[in-house]
Amino acid sequence: MKAFIIRLLTMITGLIFFAAGIVLAIKANIGYAPWDIFHVGIANTTGLSIGLVSIFVGIILVIIVVILGEKLGIGTILNMVLIGLFIDILFPLVPAAFNPVIGTVMLVAGIFLLSIGTYFYIRPALGAGPRDSLMTVLARKTKFPVGLCRCVIEFSVTIAGWLLGGMVGFGTIIFVIAIGFCIQITFKVFKFDVTAIKHENLRETYMRFFQNPAGNEKQC
Secondary structure, eight states: OHHHHHHHHHHHHHHHHHHHHHHHHHHTOSSOOHHHHHHHHHHHHHOOOHHHHHHHHHHHHHHHHHHTTOOOOHHHHHHHHHHHHHHHHHGGGSOOOSSHHHHHHHHHHHHHHHHHHHHHHHTTOSOOOHHHHHHHHHHHHHOOOHHHHHHHHHHHHHHHHHHTTOOOOHHHHHHHHHHHHHHHHHHHHTTOOGGGOOOOOHHHHHIIIIIOGGGHHHHO
């Protein structure tokens, strides 16, 4: 049980890093990151908060990755809910950049926070988030490097977000180019192979705590 709680807290820590990275990227004010272009465009159209839009988009992506054969775990569910919640909490606390230089620094910091957050919440193997599940399943099925798959996804979402009226700037170009490489570097530093992770799905988590209570400590 103690080991499971540590895994859960590690994942939540990653989600906080990830949300902070998103907020920094938006507040950099030099062009939103690809998913943020999409989320902000929908938010401006519907009047919903960016966090709520993130949750709704996450639900749609979960359906897609499950169809593609990716496991749905408790971490996937928490990712959908908590990242949106953390974004709405952190957003008013971070001031917007007042010039492009500060904005660039904030954007780069945000990209690295996103990369570190990705590592921390995937590593416990409780189920990757919707967007990273898509990245992982594409890497697994195509055999292409995970960084390349991430770049392709980010580019595609950028085009879709731009068509929805989201803010595109030179920061968007930096993000699209840098995010895949930053994730690749982060995973290499931590010697982490994301395609080798075998995520615990919801059924396995249920079996751990409800079907074999006597063996919980041993299993954890």
